Amino acid sequence: MEQNITQKPIIEIKGLKKRYRMGVVTGKTLKADWESFWARKRGLPDPNVKIGQERLVGQTFMALNGIDLNVYPGEAVGIIGINGAGKSTMLKLISRITAPTEGEIILRGKIASMLEVGTGFNPELTGRENIYMNGTILGMKKSEIDKKMEEIIEFSECRDFIDTPVKRYSSGMYVKLAFSVAAHLESDIIIMDEVLAVGDVAFQKKCLARMSAAAQEEGKTVLYVSHNMSTIRQLCNRCLVMKEGKIIYDGDVEEAIRVYSEESFRFDMHRTFPQPAAYPKRQEAAVTGIEILDRDNLTCSADEKLKVRFHTKFIQPVEAMSFFVAAKYAGTNIVGTYISQSIRSNMCEDAHVDLTFDLSTFVPGKYFCDIRLVSMSNGKMRYSEEIPAAFGFEISDNAAKGSFIWDIGKWGYNLLPVLETKVDS
Amino acid sequence: MENQKEIIIRPPSGWFDFNLKELWDYRDLVKEFVLRNFKLIYKQTVLGPAWLVFNPIFTSVIFTFVFGQFAGISTDGVPQFLFYMAGNSLWSLFSTSVTNNSNLFFANKNVFGKIYFPRIATPLAQSISCLINFMIQFVALLAFFVFYMVTGSPLRFSLKMLIIPVILLQTTLLALGVSLIFSALTAKYRDFTFIVTLGMQMWMYVSPVVYPMSLTGGWMYKILLFNPMTPILNNFKWAFLGSGSFMLWSWVLSFVTTGACLFVGLAIFSKVEKTFVDTV
Numbered sequence: 001m002e003q004n005i006t007q008k009p010i011i012e013i014k015g016l017k018k019r020y021r022m023g024v025v026t027g028k029t030l031k032a033d034w035e036s037f038w039a040r041k042r043g044l045p046d047p048n049v050k051i052g053q054e055r056l057v058g059q060t061f062m063a064l065n066g067i068d069l070n071v072y073p074g075e076a077v078g079i080i081g082i083n084g085a086g087k088s089t090m091l092k093l094i095s096r097i098t099a100p101t102e103g104e105i106i107l108r109g110k111i112a113s114m115l116e117v118g119t120g121f122n123p124e125l126t127g128r129e130n131i132y133m134n135g136t137i138l139g140m141k142k143s144e145i146d147k148k149m150e151e152i153i154e155f156s157e158c159r160d161f162i163d164t165p166v167k168r169y170s171s172g173m174y175v176k177l178a179f180s181v182a183a184h185l186e187s188d189i190i191i192m193d194e195v196l197a198v199g200d201v202a203f204q205k206k207c208l209a210r211m212s213a214a215a216q217e218e219g220k221t222v223l224y225v226s227h228n229m230s231t232i233r234q235l236c237n238r239c240l241v242m243k244e245g246k247i248i249y250d251g252d253v254e255e256a257i258r259v260y261s262e263e264s265f266r267f268d269m270h271r272t273f274p275q276p277a278a279y280p281k282r283q284e285a286a287v288t289g290i291e292i293l294d295r296d297n298l299t300c301s302a303d304e305k306l307k308v309r310f311h312t313k314f315i316q317p318v319e320a321m322s323f324f325v326a327a328k329y330a331g332t333n334i335v336g337t338y339i340s341q342s343i344r345s346n347m348c349e350d351a352h353v354d355l356t357f358d359l360s361t362f363v364p365g366k367y368f369c370d371i372r373l374v375s376m377s378n379g380k381m382r383y384s385e386e387i388p389a390a391f392g393f394e395i396s397d398n399a400a401k402g403s404f405i406w407d408i409g410k411w412g413y414n415l416l417p418v419l420e421t422k423v424d425s
Numbered sequence: 426m427e428n429q430k431e432i433i434i435r436p437p438s439g440w441f442d443f444n445l446k447e448l449w450d451y452r453d454l455v456k457e458f459v460l461r462n463f464k465l466i467y468k469q470t471v472l473g474p475a476w477l478v479f480n481p482i483f484t485s486v487i488f489t490f491v492f493g494q495f496a497g498i499s500t501d502g503v504p505q506f507l508f509y510m511a512g513n514s515l516w517s518l519f520s521t522s523v524t525n526n527s528n529l530f531f532a533n534k535n536v537f538g539k540i541y542f543p544r545i546a547t548p549l550a551q552s553i554s555c556l557i558n559f560m561i562q563f564v565a566l567l568a569f570f571v572f573y574m575v576t577g578s579p580l581r582f583s584l585k586m587l588i589i590p591v592i593l594l595q596t597t598l599l600a601l602g603v604s605l606i607f608s609a610l611t612a613k614y615r616d617f618t619f620i621v622t623l624g625m626q627m628w629m630y631v632s633p634v635v636y637p638m639s640l641t642g643g644w645m646y647k648i649l650l651f652n653p654m655t656p657i658l659n660n661f662k663w664a665f666l667g668s669g670s671f672m673l674w675s676w677v678l679s680f681v682t683t684g685a686c687l688f689v690g691l692a693i694f695s696k697v698e699k700t701f702v703d704t705v
Binding site: 020031033092093094095096097098099100101102103104105106107108111113115116119120122124125129132133136137138139140141142165 | 431432433434435436437450451453454456457460461464465468469535536537538539540541542614616699700702703
């Protein structure tokens with residue numbers, strides 16, 4: 001989307017900072033504050049500080065550390081970054097939920113902020129009553145809501161229940177109704193924090209279409225935070241990557257997603273996972289650590305094999321247990337899942353389980369793997385252990401794909417075996 | 426985006442930052458809050474708003490027994506039940522608006538943490554709701570008034586009653602001011618939620634709710650003059666029941682106190698509201 005340089009930015013952020021105090025913010029009761037004060041006086045540990053948080057008390061941390069940003073009318077800007085990068089804090093400041101510590105934000109338009117759908121919904125009130133309640137909280141006039149009532153009800157797919165208290169709604173209907181109100185706000189700027197993750201797939205599609213239309217046809221400005229890269233791709237024409245309270249990349253969406261993947265890719269050759277003092281009663285086994293075998297880095301060629309050792313602790317004898325390893329492309333979609341051969345163990349012991357991964361179908365890029373231990377008994381699957389992003393690897397090239405540049409947006413993450421081809425003429 | 430005005434967000438500065446224009450833009454929200462508060466009273470109840478009326482009647486019956494029959498406290502010649510119900514209704518207008526609002530930051534933390542609107546809309550709506558509830562109770566009170574009048578008690582409608590709206594407005598504003606101060610305190614220390622409940626009970630007994638001012642004397646009378654609720658309750662009964670005597674100077678002082686509480690309350694509130702969500 002071309003942007004008019006002579007136009008003033010609709011959102012202008014200059015040197016924005018937000019400082020939070022860490023550890024226990026306040027004792028919440030006079031008694032607790034007094035205890036803390038008294039303990040400090042006598043040099044004893046503060047009884048109100050959580051163990052392990054001691055070093056954080058009194059420290060501050062910058063959730064946002066100097067943000068400068070101009071957003072022009074009609075842009076749909078995605079914001080990505082690992083948890084704690086400051087994405088949500090930035091949206092909170094722009095939507096005036098909390099005040100900045102330093103810097104300023106200039107907004108040149110009416111803002112509709114959807115950090116959550118259904119804020120202010122009251123379970124006792126009917127759907128219609130809640131539309132009025134929620135709409136006015138979002139800043140609409142009653143007359144505006146009257147005008148859009150039909151449209152909102154139609155969009156929500158809840159017409160038959162509109163005069164029923166929302167406490168009788170299914171959770172799906174509830175969010176549908178809530179999103180419908182928010183989606184019909186008259187505003188120039190729309191701010192969303194993963195609210196599209198509501199309802200069933202069909203409704204999600206509808207929401208996304210509605211938002212795209214708002215951005216592309218009605219010329220609204222959209223700021224959208226998500227961990228779901230495919231919705232970012234669909235909706236946004238510009239993307240920011242945030243890290244530790246700063247914007248580290250600003251520009252093209254695909255490039256931003258790549259930068260984000262690099263950032264979140266930080267895997268070691270060895271990892272140990274902390275174990276609980278006691279395992280849940282039904283847990284059969286636990287993975288205590290992993291180790292990459294036979295190599296000294298994680299950059300592989302697709303024709304190589306990756307050998308990984310899983311340090312496994314069998315807590316109970318197991319009949320038939322498998323490792324399920326789900327590979328994800330740079331934290332987005334699951335590309336495929338490996339399943340190990342079934343393991344049987346009569347003893348409660350520590351064991352090494354070595355698994356060999358065939359990487360031949362992966363296209364170049366970085367991948368994360370989630371591990372799950374799944375036992376099968378009487379035809380039922382049971383999960384014993386789940387470790388998200390336990391290890392990862394990078395595919396540097398795939399000889400099978402030839403010399404062209406692989407377009408993930410068009411062809412996905414898996415290069416399937418070459419087709420048997422026969423030409424008759 | 427023609428003539429779109431700019432909104433500038435900066436770190437909080439100054440100590441009285443209050444945007445009346447913006448509150449006016451959100452007037453429909455205040456209306457919706459009031460409407461919701463009213464609707465929620467009767468959702469899933471059989472008697473609904475009738476409870477609003479039963480409450481002061483029931484309390485007044487008890488007061489009639491305890492203070493009127495047992496303790497034999499004078500009611501300045503007014504039928505005991507009517508005297509207690511008048512005092513009680515006005516007092517509960519004050520005390521419920523204070524207690525309901527004093528916890529407003531915690532009660533609304535989910536909403537405050539997710540969406541922006543002028544926060545003052547919440548306590549304002551709560552105060553208006555209390556005033557509306559009082560109006561309903563006042564209708565019942567009038568019914569009893571007429572009942573006692575036709576059964577021979579020396580009660581008359583008079584021009585003095587014209588000051589009642591002023592009294593009600595003042596009570597509401599005083600309650601708003603006091604509750605805003607407390608709301609800022611409970612946002613920091615939850616202890617104050619208990620202190621408020623306790624404090625309001627004590628405050629009731631140092632206000633002429635269950636006794637007339639004619640019963641007080643000496644130093645006690647002098648202390649009561651400084652309680653902003655004293656002239657409010659006294660003058661209400663004077664105007665409505667024709668009992669006691671009008672208090673002028675104490676009322677003037679009470680107006681000053683009301684103004685001061687409201688000003689301090691709004692100043693503290695506007696400070697706390699900006700960053701409250703960071704601390705819960």
